[in-house]
Amino acid sequence: MLSIRNLTKTYKTGDKALSDVSFDLPKGQVVGLIGPSGAGKSTLIRCLNRLVEPTSGRVMLNDMDVTGLNARDLRRARRRIGMIFQEYALVERLTVMENVLSGRLGYVPFWRSFTRRFPGADIQRAYRLLDRVGLSAHVDKRADALSGGQRQRVGIARALEQEPELLLIDEPTASLDPRTSRQIMRLITEICREDALPAIINIHDVLLARQFADRIIGLQAGRVVFDGPPSQLTDDVLTRIYGAEDWAAMQKCAADDAEDEAQARADADRLLEAL
Numbered sequence: 001m002l003s004i005r006n007l008t009k010t011y012k013t014g015d016k017a018l019s020d021v022s023f024d025l026p027k028g029q030v031v032g033l034i035g036p037s038g039a040g041k042s043t044l045i046r047c048l049n050r051l052v053e054p055t056s057g058r059v060m061l062n063d064m065d066v067t068g069l070n071a072r073d074l075r076r077a078r079r080r081i082g083m084i085f086q087e088y089a090l091v092e093r094l095t096v097m098e099n100v101l102s103g104r105l106g107y108v109p110f111w112r113s114f115t116r117r118f119p120g121a122d123i124q125r126a127y128r129l130l131d132r133v134g135l136s137a138h139v140d141k142r143a144d145a146l147s148g149g150q151r152q153r154v155g156i157a158r159a160l161e162q163e164p165e166l167l168l169i170d171e172p173t174a175s176l177d178p179r180t181s182r183q184i185m186r187l188i189t190e191i192c193r194e195d196a197l198p199a200i201i202n203i204h205d206v207l208l209a210r211q212f213a214d215r216i217i218g219l220q221a222g223r224v225v226f227d228g229p230p231s232q233l234t235d236d237v238l239t240r241i242y243g244a245e246d247w248a249a250m251q252k253c254a255a256d257d258a259e260d261e262a263q264a265r266a267d268a269d270r271l272l273e274a275l
């Protein structure tokens with residue numbers, strides 16, 4: 001279980017990005033973290049593995065006090081926290097398999113990682129994970145030869161190769177089309193449930209968050225202003241989180257996306273019929 005207590009972050013510039021954020025996250029629960037730009041979503045995700053140093057408050061991951069660790073212990077602790085990024089953060093000239101194995105770099109001694117010699121068990125796990133994310137046929141492809149959705153699947157497999165106890169996911173679908181976004185969200189949430197992995201997903205797409213997350217946490221100006229199941233995320237609540245104008249604009253955007261998608265599907269059907 002992840003436990004966050006009174007987490008506060010004030011940047012050196014004086015920007016107060018988080019104010020007194022507290023919540024618990026049980027095993028296997030997927031939280032969709034939503035809120036307008038500048039609400040503190042990225043800061044919260046980054047405070048949890050101390051890529052950003054919290055100003056005060058406490059983060060406990062199972063038995064580990066993340067906020068109390070010294071630099072050396074923190075490095076070891078970060079193995080237990082997997083991250084999946086918007087831009088995938090793959091090494092372009094390495095293969096899919098090598099990218100997934102890089103998830104083990106925190107575990108193997110430097111000289112072994114330098115020669116890229118990984119234990120057999122790591123390689124077996126990587127094959128299993130690549131199968132699980134649907135990339136068995138692409139193991140030896142270079143990362144730069146993959147589509148956006150495939151790249152994110154590699155990012156997911158790499159995070160799981162760490163055998164994490166928590167997944168932090170930053171805008172996983174921001175660079176993907178709506179259909180691929182849904183596939184990626186479905187994959188992430190299925191894996192979390194099967195493996196009882198807790199996850200926090202910073203996601204700008206409220207409809208996706210509502211469709212796939214078990215629980216929604218809404219931030220506004222660094223504070224938690226909503227914490228509940230997706231079913232309670234009513235238009236009133238969303239208007240409170242985003243403001244009336246922004247929420248109306250987001251709805252319009254989602255409607256346009258759905259229309260574009262339907263049009264693309266109809267075009268593809270017509271093309272198939274004509275063949």
Ligand SMILES: Nc1ncnc2c1ncn2[C@@H]1O[C@H](COP(=O)(O)OP(=O)(O)OP(=O)(O)O)[C@@H](O)[C@H]1O
Nearest residue numbers: 011013015016017036037038039040041042043044
């Ligand atoms: N490195 C930094 N130095 C100073 N202020 C920062 C820094 N990073 C973020 N902030 C400020 O902290 C606040 C929260 O930013 P953060 O990026 O966490 O929000 P966000 O909800 O993730 O926004 P977005 O959806 O636009 O990515 C903002 O006011 C931002 O300007």
